[in-house]
Amino acid sequence: MPIYQWKGIGSSGKKRHGKLEAPDERQVENFMKRLRITDYTIKEAPKNLALIKPKVKPKDVMIFTRQFSTMIDAGLPLVQSLKVLSDQQDNPTFQTALRDINNSVQSGSTLSDSMRKYPQMFDSLYCNLIAAGEAAGILDTILKRLAEYIEKAEKLKRKVKGAMAYPAVVMFIAITVIIVLLVFVIPVFKEVFAGLGSELPPLTQVVVGLSELMINNAVAVIIGLAIFIFTLKKVAKTKPGRLALDSLMLKLPALGDLMRKVAVAKFSRTLATMLQAGVPIISSLDIVASTAGNKVVEEAIIESRMAIAEGRSLTDPLLESGVFPPMCTQMIAVGEEAGALDVMLLKVADFYDDEVDAAVDTMTSLIEPLLIVFLGCTVGTVVIAMYMPIFSLGEAV
Numbered sequence: 001m002p003i004y005q006w007k008g009i010g011s012s013g014k015k016r017h018g019k020l021e022a023p024d025e026r027q028v029e030n031f032m033k034r035l036r037i038t039d040y041t042i043k044e045a046p047k048n049l050a051l052i053k054p055k056v057k058p059k060d061v062m063i064f065t066r067q068f069s070t071m072i073d074a075g076l077p078l079v080q081s082l083k084v085l086s087d088q089q090d091n092p093t094f095q096t097a098l099r100d101i102n103n104s105v106q107s108g109s110t111l112s113d114s115m116r117k118y119p120q121m122f123d124s125l126y127c128n129l130i131a132a133g134e135a136a137g138i139l140d141t142i143l144k145r146l147a148e149y150i151e152k153a154e155k156l157k158r159k160v161k162g163a164m165a166y167p168a169v170v171m172f173i174a175i176t177v178i179i180v181l182l183v184f185v186i187p188v189f190k191e192v193f194a195g196l197g198s199e200l201p202p203l204t205q206v207v208v209g210l211s212e213l214m215i216n217n218a219v220a221v222i223i224g225l226a227i228f229i230f231t232l233k234k235v236a237k238t239k240p241g242r243l244a245l246d247s248l249m250l251k252l253p254a255l256g257d258l259m260r261k262v263a264v265a266k267f268s269r270t271l272a273t274m275l276q277a278g279v280p281i282i283s284s285l286d287i288v289a290s291t292a293g294n295k296v297v298e299e300a301i302i303e304s305r306m307a308i309a310e311g312r313s314l315t316d317p318l319l320e321s322g323v324f325p326p327m328c329t330q331m332i333a334v335g336e337e338a339g340a341l342d343v344m345l346l347k348v349a350d351f352y353d354d355e356v357d358a359a360v361d362t363m364t365s366l367i368e369p370l371l372i373v374f375l376g377c378t379v380g381t382v383v384i385a386m387y388m389p390i391f392s393l394g395e396a397v
Helices: 025-034 045-051 058-073 078-087 090-105 111-115 124-136 139-196 202-216 218-237 239-251 255-276 281-292 295-309 315-321 326-339 339-396
Strands: 004-007 015-021 038-044
Touching: 004 025, 015 202, 025 038, 025 202, 058 078, 058 090, 058 139, 058 295, 078 090, 078 295, 090 111, 111 124, 124 139, 124 255, 139 202, 139 255, 202 315, 202 339, 218 239, 218 255, 218 326, 239 255, 255 281, 255 339, 281 295, 295 315, 315 326, 326 339
Parallel strands: none
Antiparallel strands: 004 015, 004 038
């Protein structure tokens, strides 16, 4: 998204300025209105400057939140804490953002409104929890919960990435080996076979044919692959396409079960964190839905929000979605009846965190031998196909 620079007069009469990453200028104007800034000017920041700035990683935000929580809990003033944290920040992009947030707070804006200018660093969940903490006077407590939430969310993300890394690396190696064999090794054998003067075995003919197809149509294959990836990305950006792809992901063997458990754990912990902060359940579900990461899960959460608005329970729409297991929905139902939904949601999140660990181990134990067999069979078939004519020649002699 583009970065916009803005200047204007704040409600206190002082000049204010800053930067905001937003999809269009209208979003920046809405932000100006929320901050009660008048006589403002907005212009897009130079793109070449925006491109060279390093990205702010979730780990940077996690460390900042933990340190910020410790400083506020120790009794340091908000502005002083922000100044210390911005001065010691190694990431220049994050440092600039923190200094702008600090200046905005000094000018009279709330911390949450100041953070909303940087949605790529502080998402809607983060900002709404900060706003709830400021309103209730428990900012230190909210920051602790946010730090714990981000740490556990990052831990969950690392588990999933770790589970996907091994099969991805093995598949990449297998495909690379096959391409090298077909493009560079097979043509050498083909010249040798041509001098034998005998008919090649069927398997060898198939492998030689694949080699010729790949060499003669390499450009077409690359273009076709690029068109396929481009089309897939375009389809994924549409609501029906995203819904179909996410639904397919949840139905895949082993991987689908893992993705479902990750979705349940993330939903439960996010909703529990917001409810504990005092955010109303309707607003909480709006934010949880927007951060779900899966369109099927998002639709289920939106249905639940509509059900609660109509006076129904949270449980039924979640169960009807087919994403949330019966055990999860039953525990949520018990939490609703007992008036301890946030406590029960945390128990569900902890349970499914452990389930994700078990699912990762199970998937790894299943995929590892399958990938080894696939790699061995594929490469072995190509090697056997290359040596079959030599064996046939030896028998003939």
